[in-house]
Amino acid sequence: MSHSDGDEFGFSSGDEEALLAIPDNPQPSGMKRKSDSNDQDFPSKRHASSSQEFTNPAIEHLAQKLLIERFGIPKFRLEQKAAVSRLLHGKNAVVVFPTGGGKSLCYQLPAIVFPELDRLEGVRGPDDHGISIVVSPLIALMKDQVDALLKKGIAAAAMDSSKSREEFLQLNSDIREGRIRLLYCAPERLNNEGFVSSIKFVRGGVRMIAIDEAHCISEWGHSFRPDYLKVARFASEIKAERVVCLTATATPKVADDICKVFDVDSHGLFRTPMYRPNLELDIQVTQTKLQKFPHMFKFLRANPGPTVIYVTIQKQTEALAEDLRAKKFKARAFHSGLPTELKTQVQQEFMEKDDIIIVATIAFGMGIDKSNIRNVIHFDLPSSVESYSQQIGRAGRDGLKSKCVFYLCPEDFYLREIFIYGDLPSRDSVSRFLNDVFKSEHVALDVGETIEVSQYAQAREFDIRPNTLSILYAQLELKFGLIRATGSKYAQYSFEATHSYYQAQSAQTPAANAIKRYAAKAKTLHHIDAGAASSSSGVVRADIVRQLNDWDERGIIKLKASGVTHLFRIEQKLPSKPENVELILNGLYKEMEDKEHQEMIRSEQVMSLITGASCLSRGIAAYFGDTSMDFVECGHCSWCKTHKAIEFKPLPARHTSQGVIAEILAATDVRDDPRFLARVAFGIQSPRITALKLSSHNVFRSLGEEGYHFLDLLREFTIACGTKASSAVAASAPSSRTSSTSKKGMKPGTKLVARSSSASKSSSSYKSRGSSSTRGSTYSSRGSTSKSRGTGYSSRGSRGSRRPRESSYIPPFYNPFK
Template sequence: MRDDAVDVVLRERFGLESFRPGQREVLTKLLEPQGSALAVFPTGGGKSLCYQLPALLLEGLTVVVSPLIALMKDQIDALERKGIRAARLDSSLSLEESREVTESLRDGTLKLLYVAPERFNNERFMGLLSELQISLFAVDEAHCVSEWGHNFRPDYLKLAQAARTLQAERILALTATATPQVVHDICQGFGIPESHAVVTGFYRNNLTLETTPTGPEARDALLVERLKSRPPGTTIVYVTLQKTAERVAALLSAEGLPASAYHAGLEAEERERVQEAWTHSAKGIVVATIAFGMGIDKADVRAVYHYNLPKGLESYSQEIGRAGRDGRPSVVELLACPDDVPTLENFALGDTPLPEALTALVNELLSSGPELHLDMYALGNRHDLRPLVLRTALTYLELEGVLRQGTPFYAGYKVQPAGSVDALVGRFQGERARFVKELFAHAKKGRTWYTFDPAEVAKALDQPRDRVVKALDYFQEQGYAEVQVAEPRQRYTRLREREDAKALVALLQERFQKREVQEVSRVRDVLRLVTHDGCQSNALVAHFGEQREAPCGHCTFCRTGAARVLPPPHPRPDLREQLDAPTFQSLVARHPEALGHPRQAARFLCGLSSPALSKAKLGNHKLFGTVAEWPFAQVLAFCEAC
């Protein structure tokens, strides 16, 4: 691809005169035949242009995989304003909207399609893409593919296989945060030569990086003082817990500051209202959990405060990177309180599954034959494993060569014909008409809906299951019927005839414990940055492999010439004084499946949910989360004693 063609598209379609650092290098590597690249650019560094521009130069479709709904919506709106056809497929779309996107894909008028990684669990979606020419397969937040990254998502490991299955011509991975180990993992996972990894650096010379040690009793007043004394500007205040977001937003509002809370517990309409108001404000303040900010294109954020400690330096770097993306001076300040450490560590410690749960899971998998069709929801409920923990356990078994994951499918379909079944049959002729008639003859009829088990119907008709599924999809595409899918199943194949179950359980325990230690160490990394005896900006970027010699001149250490000292955490009272042990023991006795193991009980008291707790409806109990700020080990010891 000639450079002048790239420059013409940059100027004429995107209205830009020059590339940002790293962009041209990524495009050069990507636009080679069977090209691939990894772009590690800071937040606001222009990652999206690296797939949007090639989409206009290449024949075929560019598929953009992102977990960020806000990013999808913002980018699609911006592309449409430039006259570039882009769309997304997700569960929020109506039947008619989904049909329009499908038609645009088939007729070739769509240049970019945005989807979440979970979409590749959908056999209908994979079938649709298999009919198309995929010129570029772009994966945002690619650090999620790394088992040792700060936000490992097992679904990301399947994306490289999906790209190969779909015969994508080019692969582009993108992220804002990656240590050298994570860069290696991304390149290995997606088959990208490490020489094609373009890392532009993490240092931001327009950010004043402040770290302020504080105790919990002084933090509210400190935040209010900062917000009132500094010039007003768009601001994000990050907190750990939803209840903290609500309390701090109310505190700031009472002080006359324009603050709103944002967290995953709010209704979708309220979250959207808060986000829209903040986006269009020049001095709005949002008090948010980390659910906020990802993928939001707002360049004039003047300040980012961490009311609570971030969960690691990767998260911290990404979150402060939302400030000052317009290049103007901005402030990022961390109110460093050691009392936050237990809450953050508890999230990591609470995810470690019980040995009994892992034993039961492994035994079930090994006794289910060579081909497994797993109902993930039911499997997690049976063994009290949260969805992410279950998927991680299965991923570990894949990495060990025990299992190989196949294409997911749906075991149930519901069909509501637009008219009568006879009218639907009448749309076809000959053998096809007979096939459609037999389809409905083998369905379970409700009042207006017909329920199909494609495998059972295929067996009864002596036809491939694929033909049954394609027929049902065709009815929907043509508007002949409304079709709903249900009962998702994940295919796995056993790769070896014999396995040592005890050895596998021990291996899983070791990997989960290693991950637990690593997640806890991330929190300690943040505290070490706060107390670092030297330039803190240089220490932060060194974590990502970037070496700087000259002090930045705009961090707390450079400004004061002295390392910070953290106050000691407040002593906790004895848990026996905090909790009513007889009431707790009585509750445990009534719910042995949800609270019978000390670790389950400790999760409950620390406010960490699980399938068994949800099934027992204990999430609203007055004791749930009552000691969320206590160290998990201390709570676990109390539960063992009880």
Template sequence: MNTALDTLRSTFGLEAFRDGQRAVIDRLLAGESALAVFPTGGGKSLCYQLPALLIDGLTLVVSPLIALMQDQVAALQARGIAAARLDSSRSGDEVREVYRQLRGGELKLLYVAPERLQNARFLSLLQGLQIGLMAVDEAHCISEWGHNFRPDYLKLAQLAREIRVQRVLALTATATPSVAEDICRQFGIPSANHIQTGFYRPNLALGVTPCRDDEKLPRLIRGLQGSPQDASIVYVTLQQQAEQLATQLQAAGIRARAYHAGMKPEVREAIQNEFMAGEVSTVVATIAFGMGIDKADIRAVYHYNLPKSLENYMQEIGRAGRDGEPSRCELLACPDDVRVLENFTYGDTPAPEHLEALIRHLLSLGEAFDIAVHDLSNRFDIRPLVINTVLTYLELEGVIAGAGPFYSTYQVRFEVPQEQVLAGYDAARADFLQRMFGAGKQGRIWLTLDVTEAAEALGEPRERLLKALQYLEQQGSILTQVKGVRQQYRRLQTPDLAALGARLAQLFVRREEQSLSRLQQVLDYAEDGRCLPAQLCGYFGDVLTEPCGQCSSCLDPGPRTLPAQEDTALSGAQRSAIDALIAEGQEALRHPRQLARFLCGLSSPATFRLRKHAAYGCLADQPFRQVLSEVERRLGLG
């Protein structure tokens, strides 16, 4: 470890390792795989950045957080470390330059989004490289028992074996014991190499304040006005609520801005920069804010709405006080928030009939086929994330095999006149190019070319058209833009469709139950009178030996009582609204679950165009299960 310590000091400018870092780095340098479960701000990144400089070959870092990739690559390059990233923000020229650096062995670290690992060309390149280490950030996403399951993550363990990764480092801040066990099992990590530091952070004072919905705003304003210069994050559930609350805080004299995924990227970046510079003191955000943001002096985190799980809560409060200075984390516990969070969960569960129809369709497309997730989502009224989950499970069960994505449509702009382009080639090649361009639709500036349709019309392999376009762009003759991504697959077997459909339907029901259970755990935490950090430590398999002495439970011992949820009995007018909607016979609302989602204000692919309908969201204040039960009863199904 002397070499590691020397590197820590000479390259990273640090004098000593933090808790857990040395143990993880020691395992990796010994050629072993490891799991690092450190709290937010606990120094996980160094655990792969430093070994990357001492291990032969490339370190491949898989992360879903573009902001984190951008920040870390910039910081590494500033230290003279050969690092690069591949994500959706990179141009074609930038991607080609990274590929060149990879082939030349010039890079030590490469950051990629998990989706990049579906690209057949990229995988082919990786298989020819020596990959000394694969670091998987946010590794809890690999576990179907985790709180933030992502289908692309499920295939990472298999992929690591296919590209002959020498060792793996899985990293997360929020793994319960069962999730940690699942991660270790999938990556073949010995239990002794599960390195977990304590979850307790003594500089964070945790508070829970039971309150009704109309009490939250004045409490929040008082808290923010008490320390007007402090950097604070206020977490809310809905994008519209972020905008509204930020406006209310501004009216109270607080330098607040809203931040959510519905904003344009340049707007989000500007707000983030203002917050980092101290020009904005408070950001009112959905969970889109804070992932990978390295601001050490956040003094307060407020949860204006309940978080959807204790894992989310732990991750979000972890953004406070990363400089070690005292900070406060306040949860405004209002049970009425539960309804919106529950309804989000119900909105993701597909109707079993739609799920079976999707699988039947996929397996009827032939031995080799390609699909667009967006098209399937609209056709079967299943959200895109759920479509991707189904495709992933079909791959893992050996029913289909992915062959990588491709873009169906290329837009071409001629940088030199088309006649001049053709004049540079012999008669046969010029004829091919002329026919290819003729298969497109010429607009005022751009020629739109559906490559698959053009290939069929010309009787040529699609690959020939793609190579021609790429070559012309490299020569500076044309500029291209791509759109319409499609996924390619091969059918490997035709299983019992009814059994497969039932199995996958049960999987989504189980995930729905897990999400609802996690929400109940948040309520239990808020009501439990025991030390708050001790509760959180216990949930994550850690032990706090004595009460913290500074949380709201320790300062005010005794049980907490949350306000009762409002009465949810359906009125006569609401029942009439259900009957009226059923009588319309809308094609997109034929299934009871579609009707219930629509009435609760949960948009789905098939009902998106109906969102201005008077009945949309008219029962948003009612529990989804109650609305679904009433819909089924009025349809004669219950």
């Protein structure tokens, strides 16, 4: 299966080699009106009062003047003026505007007003106006905004890994000397102590930090990322004067979380209405995926214009774009796996022409400033109401009529289950990971010393997906305060030498001599471990890396780096007692289970929204706590046009085939991890499945798609593995407390990979811990699955539904599997 762009953010790679190689511290119509005018505001909803308007006429005049001169905008929209005023008066703010609502202006304008304000007040020197930092996970958006700002004559730059060493050093010089007004960087940059240290000494200080996609800060946000919590620590450490958080998808609960993190008072939250009267929301149901195609082709012929079609996985973008081209549509595929040059070309073509259809994963659309997108189509089930709202919000920014069509069929739920249940590893996998982090050589280190780990190797060894592993490390840092990420480096360098390489070494610098001595030549490439070469030669590692980069930029070698090693400084003495490690394990695993449960709830909320007997537009507004709509029905969504709820007939649940279960058990000798076996059956990739090459075996996905469901399979394999599940687990979802880290895999004699037999060791290890009832079932904190958790994705059979513990707006649950 192709990798999905399940991550809407194009995070850059973890390497910080360039920073490590320099000094760390260089100094509408049809509406029905409400009959009840006494509706109460949502409890968490907070609006800026009129007192937030400019109180200083000189500041207001200056902001209005630069708005016109530098941005060509005659006046502020909605809450922009109040948000900008608050920031210019030195206070923090949270901005929740829908997609296309003008969030970026709320930090771009203040950033250029600061120097003018300083000159007006005569309080700073010529180069002491400071810098504003924009933290954004969207690499493409950074580049697009920087390019646009430079065209407006605004000194902006992005700190990213695409720069050459000369460009990087020049940028650092510009930052230190106060020549940059706006600096864009990814959240991971805040892990680099060299960057953090250098920012502390910027001339004029940090005037403002703008945090884009700020919903990532909240654990209840649809894209929670623990790394985002580091932004608050960063702002404190560098003594930023003010912070503005911006998002298009914050429920009241999420907005409150953001306000608490940055100590924003009740007047500092600025919202604008979610309702877009020019968007027509239409839901169409088919019984099979194939039946969607003729409906979509007919719609596109009847509704020409710039169109974005959202699908879930990368292969779908290319296949569907090809199908569209076969029907004479001008279609292009877009996903994060495409080469950068091709992505740029596709985006440029879409921006310049009005007859292009983009078939894309969620990687497309962030920062695409095209106002006349006429159609947004969801070919697959989106992961959340937040994602759906954000994506349809890209249509019709010019205010003209635009259509948003959602095609739904029972087969869509298989793909959603893959993403819901793909990230949670077994409990024992997490236990083994923690034992590796807290191994004796690490425990023996003192506070302040550094540990180096290969997260790639750990992902394979413990069968934990890389993104999940990164979250575990972030939790150990932020919630337990045990370690602190300080950066990363490449472990291995390989290069192809040109004829000039041998001549270049005649300079006889210590670094060049070390490379010549310790670079081992293979058939065509030289390989060198920079750390080992440094230890053996006594030459500083950074000098060796700098020499390699220098030769690469001069064309003397063609350099390739690999094997990212992550660096963590010990902040507290690491735990050595098993009971202390167990406490950490309990805390981490409960959060991981809760996250999986929340993902299930989000899919249920999408179904509740689109199949409900009420106005879609009003349902979206209510989800985000927007009570500004003074009408009951928009008049132009599926419900309002028909007053009939969407009829959806799910696939009937099937009893698990014991014959296929037996085939899967025959294909591998893994008996220590029922979740692993269920993933094989259902078709969910994992590092261990990849290592064992099971994804190419005919048993992979043998119980996927056709009415089977992951938690049912998990229960079956728990029984097959002979684990002693608690009564709640035996009745529903089995415990995940099993080992996934043994070196066994394929059964001897298969055509795939023969693995060493360590089943007895793993099994005894599992049994020695007792049954899963020692900690309760995987979902015991939420009660028995058969009674309280079994909505949507637990069995899709006869179980009832339950409301989640935390949600800002919960529409009545619709269980499509009853």
